[in-house]
Amino acid sequence: MEKFWLGFEKLMKKIQSNKIWLSIFRHEYPQTEKSRMAVMVNNFFLHIHPVKVYKHSLEPYYTFGLGVIAFVLFLILTVTGVLLMFYYVPDIHQAYQNVKDLQFAVSYGTLLRNMHRWSAHTMMLIVILHMMRVFYAGAYKTPREFNWGVGVILLVITFLLSFTGYLLPWDQLAYWAITVGTNMGGATPILGNAGPFHELPGLVGIHIGINSDVRFMLLGGTIVGQNGLLRFYVLHCIFLPIVALLLISIHFWRIRKDGGLARPLRPGVDAKPE
Amino acid sequence: MAEDTAPDAPAKTLARPAAPGSLPEGQYSRRDFLNLVGWAWLSAALGGWALAAVRFLFPNMLYEPNPVFKIGWPKDYPLLGGLTTVYIGLQTKFRIWVVTQADGIFVFHAKCTHLGCTPRWVPDDRRFECPCHGSNFDVEGNVVAGPAPEPLFRCRVSMSQDGQIQVDKAVLTNNPSQIHADQFFLKKNLWS
Numbered sequence: 257m258e259k260f261w262l263g264f265e266k267l268m269k270k271i272q273s274n275k276i277w278l279s280i281f282r283h284e285y286p287q288t289e290k291s292r293m294a295v296m297v298n299n300f301f302l303h304i305h306p307v308k309v310y311k312h313s314l315e316p317y318y319t320f321g322l323g324v325i326a327f328v329l330f331l332i333l334t335v336t337g338v339l340l341m342f343y344y345v346p347d348i349h350q351a352y353q354n355v356k357d358l359q360f361a362v363s364y365g366t367l368l369r370n371m372h373r374w375s376a377h378t379m380m381l382i383v384i385l386h387m388m389r390v391f392y393a394g395a396y397k398t399p400r401e402f403n404w405g406v407g408v409i410l411l412v413i414t415f416l417l418s419f420t421g422y423l424l425p426w427d428q429l430a431y432w433a434i435t436v437g438t439n440m441g442g443a444t445p446i447l448g449n450a451g452p453f454h455e456l457p458g459l460v461g462i463h464i465g466i467n468s469d470v471r472f473m474l475l476g477g478t479i480v481g482q483n484g485l486l487r488f489y490v491l492h493c494i495f496l497p498i499v500a501l502l503l504i505s506i507h508f509w510r511i512r513k514d515g516g517l518a519r520p521l522r523p524g525v526d527a528k529p530e
Numbered sequence: 531m532a533e534d535t536a537p538d539a540p541a542k543t544l545a546r547p548a549a550p551g552s553l554p555e556g557q558y559s560r561r562d563f564l565n566l567v568g569w570a571w572l573s574a575a576l577g578g579w580a581l582a583a584v585r586f587l588f589p590n591m592l593y594e595p596n597p598v599f600k601i602g603w604p605k606d607y608p609l610l611g612g613l614t615t616v617y618i619g620l621q622t623k624f625r626i627w628v629v630t631q632a633d634g635i636f637v638f639h640a641k642c643t644h645l646g647c648t649p650r651w652v653p654d655d656r657r658f659e660c661p662c663h664g665s666n667f668d669v670e671g672n673v674v675a676g677p678a679p680e681p682l683f684r685c686r687v688s689m690s691q692d693g694q695i696q697v698d699k700a701v702l703t704n705n706p707s708q709i710h711a712d713q714f715f716l717k718k719n720l721w722s
């Protein structure tokens with residue numbers, strides 16, 4: 257037995273002194289303070305996080321981990337969403353059947369679809385709670401206004417992801433929800449065909465009607481049909497996730513640049529922010 | 531001199547060497563000009579491209595159902611029991627209801643004026659009732675309940691050459707002064 261362990265240790269040493277291994281892990285196993293710092297600094301994914309944080313930031317009841325939970329949900333949604341895309345075609349004659357197949361015929365389709373749906377609902381809730389937490393902690397104040405602004409856009413994008421995804425099953429609920437939703441778009445001031453002041457763009461020669469307003473642009477037509485389904489699909493699977501990822505990256509980067517999470521001033525030690 | 535270097539003597543301000551290319555206020559260098567031209571060109575190009583991209587999103591050709599279609603002869607829509615009669619048989623195909631009154635026929639666009647769901651005809655109530663947020667309309671299309679802000683719309687109707695009723699869903703009205711005009715109401719004397 258002892259011989260086995262000695263052999264194992266020798267093998268591990270050999271692997272860990274291999275050139276390829278060393279090119280990937282440029283530090284020893286993180287057991288000492290120094291090597292742990294090295295991990296945080298050297299790893300692409302971990303370097304987003306600082307090497308050291310204020311004790312206050314780790315207080316579970318300060319953030320409730322809500323931002324991190326929202327991010328993890330976003331990752332789950334991305335992975336399960338990409339898998340769902342392998343069985344889903346955004347065609348009005350196929351979409352409903354594709355989703356039924358996913359739910360009842362494809363192996364583990366139920367699991368993946370339900371993970372996607374429940375994570376979407378949960379993410380909506382968590383992002384709202386995260387925003388409330390930031391608000392009640394006063395963490396939106398100087399110098400964090402910019403990140404609050406980024407957060408507002410992320411909230412809107414989360415809404416839009418939910419809204420565009422809602423149409424994809426092409427069932428009655430989806431169809432009428434998007435009919436109602438896009439008609440709300442048609443009632444937008446100035447830009448919607450039924451909205452207040454929609455005559456204004458006429459002054460510069462732009463006609464806002466049923467076939468030229470924002471609703472028409474969103475649906476690619478005057479009815480919720482094939483063009484609309486395709487547009488919502490592209491927005492849902494490509495455009496909005498990319499924008500969300502970009503903004504989430506800025507959001508995280510900005511937390512560090514703003515001096516970590518908001519925390520109470522230590523009297524006599526910290527200067528009041530300008 | 532000793533006085534000059536005294537610690538409390540006012541510090542001498544050194545004139546900062548002018549940055550290369552910077553000119554007295556109100557004057558511009560060639561560099562400033564080219565800089566401006568560069569930014570102007572870039573914003574014009576990207577701005578123009580962005581406008582093109584927005585226009586691109588408005589399709590020029592639509593493969594949507596033709597809004598003009600024929601729905602059969604007036605005799606297919608008789609007045610039953612002397613009471614205004616509502617025909618809902620074409621709701622699924624054309625999204626219209628045909629309404630026959632003692633003096634003629636008109637056609638509703640079967641679309642709630644709230645946010646666009648399709649109400650259903652409930653014969654017992656003699657109302658069109660919307661499942662989405664509960665708007666109700668009477669047989670004349672007037673709002674009798676719910677959030678709908680205006681009466682139901684009626685489609686343009688005409689008699690085609692072969693005597694059939696022709697409907698144009700692209701031309702609609704709910705204006706009380708128009709709904710009895712020939713365009714939106716087929717008077718009985720046209721066929722009897």
Ligand code: HEM
Nearest residue numbers: 319322323324326327387395403404407408410411517518
């Ligand atoms: C996709 C949605 C979002 C994700 C993934 C996300 C993620 C995060 C994470 C991981 C943190 C670190 C602290 C924590 O966990 O609470 C954070 C902080 C913060 N978030 Fe968000 N967030 C999102 C949406 C929002 C929204 C909607 C707002 C507000 C309008 C917002 C404003 C902020 C601010 C101001 C901070 C700094 C808080 C502090 O310093 O204590 N975020 N976010």
Ligand code: FES
Nearest residue numbers: 642644645660663
């Ligand atoms: S769409 Fe008919 S009541 Fe709202």
